[in-house]
Amino acid sequence: MQAFRILIVDDHAHAREGIREILEDYEDFQIIGEAKNGQEAINLTEELMPDIILMDIQMPVMDGLQATKRIKLKFPYVKIVMITVSDDITDLFDALKKGAQGYLLKNIVSETWVEHLRAFALDEVPMSKEIAFQILKEFPQNQERTEKKTPLSSRELEVLRLVAKGLSNREISENLFISEHTVKSHLKNILGKLHLDNRVQLASYAFQQGLMNEQT
Template sequence: MQPYRILLSDDHIHAREGIREILEEYEDFLIVGEAVNGEEALSLAEELMPDIILMDIQMPVMDGLEATKRIKMKLPYIKVVMITVSDDIKDLFDALKKGAQGYLLKNIQPEAWYEYLKAFALDEVPMSKEIAYQILKEFPQEKKEVKEEKTPLSSRELEVLQLVAKGFSNKEISETLFISEHTVKSHLKNILSKLHLANRVQLTYYAFQQKLI
């Protein structure tokens, strides 16, 4: 299997060096480029077509939030993972709303990076309970604008969707519904396809908007 191609965007050279050292330990990941600000990240994303961008939030010229928004508009299939020293729920929620797949705190243990990034690459990272709660808090302000639709999902797919929106991981969903993780992944793939959505954040929005939970 080809390694996942990584673009690293961070204005601090020591942070980039540290992340590079961590990822070079694993054959699953290959750093193909480094950017020092959001504008350069956008340019390199178009040039290098990475699988994943590790995006710092606070950067000069163009910050990571704006860069993520622009990259996802032009290249929606690239996964963007925010890397930050802050666990400020507002920053992380803003990043997810702009299309980021998830986030990593820079101060987590080095050995945890591989596990998290592999899960991000496979789109298996569960929605955190805090993020799900933040969506729930914002939902009442948006629900007047949302027209409820008849869902194209089967009853089993609805069960999976509801658990995703509650922050359950694939493993937790499989244990709750007494099905294999492979079957959970298959259901998630079908759900995303039927709803024309890209990730768990958007699925959670959909579940709240359609009053499924």
């Protein structure tokens, strides 16, 4: 399996060094560059074309939220994972709505950190309960919504609704009696048809379009 190409973006040199030390022990990750702020991240993304960007939030010149939005607009296929010392759900939810795949806390143990990063790389991370709650706050369930026309097939709608409920790929496969590989294939097709980047955006779409009013 080819290694995932990683760009590290953090304004603190010791933080970048710490991330490098963690990932250097794993053959499925290759660090191809480092940036000190969001503007450098944009420039290096264009130059190096990473698979994954590990993006700090608070940085000078341009913060991680602005950089994430600009990078995802220009390079939608690049995965961005926010790295932060704080689990302030407001900033993290904002980053996810701008296209980031998820977030990692800097203070968790390295083995768990790598395990989570690998799951992000493979699109296997379900939404956290905190993020699901933020989506529910955005789209109150007592508000009347009518289901709008969607480009998705009936099976894709089933998968979408389960994603919006926070289920993992494995749980979706068990619910629908299909393989995890088939789930991944459906998710890729759904994201492509809707021009979205991640599960949070999919869940927001499902609630916004009134698709959760129907039973799966």
